[in-house]
Amino acid sequence: MRRVKISDKAKDRLILLGLDFTSITLAFVVYFWFRVLSGIVLVPLTPDYVAPAIIVDIYWLSVFALVGLYRPWHADSRLDEFISLFKAITYGCLFLFFIIYIDDLNTQTNLASRLLILVYWGLMILFVGAWRMLYRSARRRLLEAGVGLRKAFIVGWNAKAKDLYDRILDHPALGYRVVGFLKLDRRKPGVDYKGVRLLGSVDDLQKLVGRYAVKDIFIALESADHDKLLDVIAKCNGNDVSLKILPDMYDIISGQARTNQLYGFPLIEIMPEIIKPWEQSMKRLMDIVVSTLILVFSSPLWIIISIAIKMDTPGPVVYSQERVGKDGKKFRMHKFRSMQADAEKETGPVWAPKHDRRVTKVGRFLRNTRLDEIPQFINVLDGDMSLVGPRPERPFFVEKLSKEIPLYHRRLKVRPGITGWAQIKQGYDRTIDDVRSKVRYDLFYIENMSFRMDLKILLFTLYIMIMGKGH
Numbered sequence: 001m002r003r004v005k006i007s008d009k010a011k012d013r014l015i016l017l018g019l020d021f022t023s024i025t026l027a028f029v030v031y032f033w034f035r036v037l038s039g040i041v042l043v044p045l046t047p048d049y050v051a052p053a054i055i056v057d058i059y060w061l062s063v064f065a066l067v068g069l070y071r072p073w074h075a076d077s078r079l080d081e082f083i084s085l086f087k088a089i090t091y092g093c094l095f096l097f098f099i100i101y102i103d104d105l106n107t108q109t110n111l112a113s114r115l116l117i118l119v120y121w122g123l124m125i126l127f128v129g130a131w132r133m134l135y136r137s138a139r140r141r142l143l144e145a146g147v148g149l150r151k152a153f154i155v156g157w158n159a160k161a162k163d164l165y166d167r168i169l170d171h172p173a174l175g176y177r178v179v180g181f182l183k184l185d186r187r188k189p190g191v192d193y194k195g196v197r198l199l200g201s202v203d204d205l206q207k208l209v210g211r212y213a214v215k216d217i218f219i220a221l222e223s224a225d226h227d228k229l230l231d232v233i234a235k236c237n238g239n240d241v242s243l244k245i246l247p248d249m250y251d252i253i254s255g256q257a258r259t260n261q262l263y264g265f266p267l268i269e270i271m272p273e274i275i276k277p278w279e280q281s282m283k284r285l286m287d288i289v290v291s292t293l294i295l296v297f298s299s300p301l302w303i304i305i306s307i308a309i310k311m312d313t314p315g316p317v318v319y320s321q322e323r324v325g326k327d328g329k330k331f332r333m334h335k336f337r338s339m340q341a342d343a344e345k346e347t348g349p350v351w352a353p354k355h356d357r358r359v360t361k362v363g364r365f366l367r368n369t370r371l372d373e374i375p376q377f378i379n380v381l382d383g384d385m386s387l388v389g390p391r392p393e394r395p396f397f398v399e400k401l402s403k404e405i406p407l408y409h410r411r412l413k414v415r416p417g418i419t420g421w422a423q424i425k426q427g428y429d430r431t432i433d434d435v436r437s438k439v440r441y442d443l444f445y446i447e448n449m450s451f452r453m454d455l456k457i458l459l460f461t462l463y464i465m466i467m468g469k470g471h
Contacts, residue, residue: 013070017061019135020069023127024060028053030127031120060124063092068277078136085129093121140173149177151213155202155232156220157183162193164220169194179212184221184228205235219245233407275449282451287386291377298374305336305362305371312362315341318375323392326415331384333392334375338363370465376418388454389417390442401435408435411442414449419461421445421453 032049034040064070067088069081097117142148152168154161161181168176180199191198199208208214219232229245236243275283306317319337322330339358359367366372379385385392390411393401401408422441426434445453 015135016070016132019131020061020064020128021057023131024057024124025053027120027123027127028056031116031123034119035116059096060092060128063088066278066281071277078133078140081136082129082133085132086125089121089124089128093117093124096120143175144172146172146177149175150215151179152176152216152218153180153182153199153205153208153212153214154178154218154220155182155184155205156222157181157198158220158222160222161220164218165193165196168218176216178218179214180208182208184225184232202232202235209236209241214241216242216244219243230407234402234409279449279451283386283388283454286451286454287380290387291380294374294377295381301371301374305366305374308362309337309360313340313360322395323416324395324398324412325384325392326412328412329384330395331379331382331392333379333385336366336372336375338366338372370419370461373418380418384415386415386417388420388445388457389415390420390445391423392416405436405439407443408439410446411439414446419457421457424457424460424464 032053064085067084069084069088100117139148154165156164165178165181168174168178178196180197181193182199182205183201185201199212205217209217217236219229221229221232233243309315309317316337318334319339320332320334323333325331338360340360363372376385380387398408398412420442421444422438425441426438445457
């Protein structure tokens with residue numbers, strides 16, 4: 001029988017789930033003893049134990065997952081994790097307090113009994129916090145002993161790169177093991193540094209990352225090579241790796257990076273996933289709820305629009321086209337047809353000009369009001385798209401633009417959207433310069449993703465639809 005290999009991230013997550021389940025249960029057992037069995041607090045009836053214990057476990061594990069306590073922390077500060085845990089437990093207990101308060105209104109329970117939630121809050125902080133800190137301390141000791149290190153490359157073959165390697169050696173708790181250096185080109189000779197080989201140039205990056213199972217790449221370039229940074233980043237696209245650079249190169253990728261302090265070791269993480277887990281969950285929930293409501297309440301419009309399209313020009317009512325989604329996944333995107341049938345039969349894939357003669361009379365109205373995009377809510381329900389995100393592009397243009405715009409692939413890190421920051425700021429793409437401008441808007445959105453920003457974009461889109469200013 002074939003064995004299933006579990007990744008280090010999955011193992012860490014399973015261990016944390018087990019520890020949290022145990023500590024949450026222990027906190028509930030102690031609280032139940034204090035509240036019901038000890039005699040310190042008088043209770044009229046002995047409540048059930050098993051059902052509440054199961055509900056409490058599910059509740060807290062869900063809360064911890066929503067706030068991101070099961071994301072890969074790696075070598076991040078234990079204090080930062082404890083602060084996140086403290087906030088999660090505090091807000092979680094406040095919610096429980098109001099639930100208990102509402103329930104107690106029916107049973108006339110006194111205030112003193114409700115304030116016992118403070119005892120439970122303290123027990124949760126004590127048990128869950130202690131177990132987590134013990135686990136993280138043990139993980140740190142293992143990293144310092146060389147167990148569980150993440151393989152890494154250093155891009156650069158200079159004094160700065162070698163100094164970076166020395167500093168990583170001096171901080172084993174960071175959890176990195178440098179397995180090789182990479183140069184910018186193949187011209188300069190070199191063999192190894194302190195036993196770590198020079199493996200080749202950045203042109204070999206794609207194949208070397210897979211061969212050595214590298215998860216982290218450190219970029220240490222000289223000041224004269226700063227103009228090549230975006231090229232190095234572009235070569236990392238498509239690989240599941242984390243990129244980090246030295247602070248003096250920050251100005252080049254300003255707005256696309258986040259500074260981290262790992263045990264006092266300054267690094268800048270390029271293009272991190274910024275949106276918080278609970279916001280990601282809320283974003284997906286909003287996608288499902290809004291899409292369902294729109295598809296249900298717009299069903300009469302489907303009939304009217306279908307008749308109008310058929311009366312205007314021959315051809316299908318709904319137009320489906322292959323697009324590239326999150327992580328390069330291809331899917332069929334649906335729209336009400338707004339152009340003549342077979343509009344690209346003679347030209348092939350092209351960008352639509354401002355006054356496109358291929359757009360039908362009905363199609364122009366549908367585009368101005370954005371009613372042509374109603375069928376895309378089916379794509380949102382399927383999970384191929386979101387309400388808000390960079391617009392999905394066709395494979396032909398993705399391949400073309402990825403070669404001309406270094407950070408274009410960054411757009412594929414999130415679900416494409418029906419509307420987005422670039423769409424409310426700019427019209428359709430007509431030239432490569434338009435695309436470059438849109439990519440800047442898309443990168444701004446990706447690096448500042450939040451549930452609040454999605455709501456802002458949706459309100460702007462609604463305004464554009466009402467005013468008929470769509471493209």
